[in-house]
Amino acid sequence: RSIRQQNSRIPIVPSTLPWFGNFFEFRRDPVHFMQSCRQKYGPVYKILLAGQKIIVLSHQKGITLLNKDSARCFTSTPIHRRVLTTIGGVNANQEHLLDVMDTKLYPPLMKSLSPASMVPMADNIHQNLQRELREIGHITKAPLLLRLDELISRPLYRAGCLTLFGPTFPLDTFDDFHLFDSKFSQLILGLPFVAQDATLACQRLATSFAAYLVPLWSEESTEGVSEIIAASIQEMRGLVTLQEAARLLMLFVVGFHSNTSSMIFWLLSHILQQDLSGRLRQELHAAQTTEVNTPLMSSAITEVLRWATTNTTVRVATKHTSIMVDGEPIPIRKGESVIADVQSLHYDPAIYSNPDEFMVDRFLESDSGVSIPKPLAFGGGAHLCPGRHLAQVEIKHFLSTLLQMYEIKAVIKEGTKPKLPMVDKRDLVGTLRTNEAFYVAVWPVDT
Numbered sequence: 001r002s003i004r005q006q007n008s009r010i011p012i013v014p015s016t017l018p019w020f021g022n023f024f025e026f027r028r029d030p031v032h033f034m035q036s037c038r039q040k041y042g043p044v045y046k047i048l049l050a051g052q053k054i055i056v057l058s059h060q061k062g063i064t065l066l067n068k069d070s071a072r073c074f075t076s077t078p079i080h081r082r083v084l085t086t087i088g089g090v091n092a093n094q095e096h097l098l099d100v101m102d103t104k105l106y107p108p109l110m111k112s113l114s115p116a117s118m119v120p121m122a123d124n125i126h127q128n129l130q131r132e133l134r135e136i137g138h139i140t141k142a143p144l145l146l147r148l149d150e151l152i153s154r155p156l157y158r159a160g161c162l163t164l165f166g167p168t169f170p171l172d173t174f175d176d177f178h179l180f181d182s183k184f185s186q187l188i189l190g191l192p193f194v195a196q197d198a199t200l201a202c203q204r205l206a207t208s209f210a211a212y213l214v215p216l217w218s219e220e221s222t223e224g225v226s227e228i229i230a231a232s233i234q235e236m237r238g239l240v241t242l243q244e245a246a247r248l249l250m251l252f253v254v255g256f257h258s259n260t261s262s263m264i265f266w267l268l269s270h271i272l273q274q275d276l277s278g279r280l281r282q283e284l285h286a287a288q289t290t291e292v293n294t295p296l297m298s299s300a301i302t303e304v305l306r307w308a309t310t311n312t313t314v315r316v317a318t319k320h321t322s323i324m325v326d327g328e329p330i331p332i333r334k335g336e337s338v339i340a341d342v343q344s345l346h347y348d349p350a351i352y353s354n355p356d357e358f359m360v361d362r363f364l365e366s367d368s369g370v371s372i373p374k375p376l377a378f379g380g381g382a383h384l385c386p387g388r389h390l391a392q393v394e395i396k397h398f399l400s401t402l403l404q405m406y407e408i409k410a411v412i413k414e415g416t417k418p419k420l421p422m423v424d425k426r427d428l429v430g431t432l433r434t435n436e437a438f439y440v441a442v443w444p445v446d447t
């Protein structure tokens, strides 16, 4: 039978609206929508989103095969092109820039962000985090009231950028970065009027990043700049203009900071809501180092990677192909898009009991030796996140440094229990987000 006939057997989620299709249900609450579709139609089905039929793949092995793509039948270029335009603000020379990213920047990044290179970097991050976190309260005895996102995002940005880009990096770019970062979903959906302030912030960021690059571009000095960034700049010189390099750098900072800070936000929210800081602090105290002997903290980090990951992997078939799902080839036609629905897997009760709950012990090694599948938070195959080790080092060091320096409690009305901030269900990008302010009281541990 022809691929067209076979392909037509994939169930299509019904919709009453021509062209828009399932767009509004999807946009209202993508997680719930995809979970209920998975229950009704199985691990592979099609949805119609604003004129485009998309295959949703919600099957662990199927997603691994899509990521692996051993026959090279899929591309993420159209998605990256969209990111370059809508988030990076790059409209010209896109094919060349994408080629530079794929062939010159990502492969060395993969190598240089290896677990071995994390040891010196972790030390550096730790010191920079300690300094930045010391700044937040000037260590007064009275508890300081802060929004949790403010407690995390600025110190993390400054410490991370200092570690990677060195002391000449314009740290005062944080506010623009934060604005730009908070409007990702609107930018990626191409809603420029809603996100005009973010577009302007993005332009200012590009100007600041270009100014930072000027001396490095002419090789005046790379002192204090991490090897990874110095090597990336060397790769780009001669291949792209300084302005283009500044835009690519900006996108790299998005990849580097955005998901990591949101993951820390949710991790701390759960810790505060469930009053877990005492247990984690005890473990840290006994271990005396963050790197080893902190299984509870590692389990908590893996659990937040399960709980807060949203779907980011989208591929387009470059030729007719198929993916095996439960022993059956699922035919995919050239030009069709496939979304890897890892989020529904992360919330599948058959894989993770009580999936809505954040269970800090979930990934602790059990006596029975039965291991639970690790979350698929970092993608896989050729596009496996090169920053996955660094992200986990940053999360661990942020949490341990904060807990060692400060007591922290959720600010709540007397007689009530801390509530988890409400997830903004419409936010699609990378990690769950919220619009709710979550206030915390922070004071130094010794007082």
Ligand code: HEM
Pocket (backbone or CB within 6 Å): 076, 106, 113, 252, 255, 256, 257, 259, 260, 263, 309, 312, 313, 314, 377, 378, 379, 380, 382, 383, 384, 385, 386, 387, 388, 390, 391, 430, 431
């Ligand atoms: C918890 C934090 C993070 C999460 C959840 C995350 C998740 C992901 C995922 C799922 C992908 C694959 C997207 C796809 O399949 O198309 C990816 C790609 C990428 N990530 Fe991360 N990431 C994180 C942190 C980082 C950090 C710290 C860096 C930089 C040091 C980074 C840099 C990148 C880059 C450059 C890519 C593109 C790779 C490619 O397309 O070949 N990420 N990330």
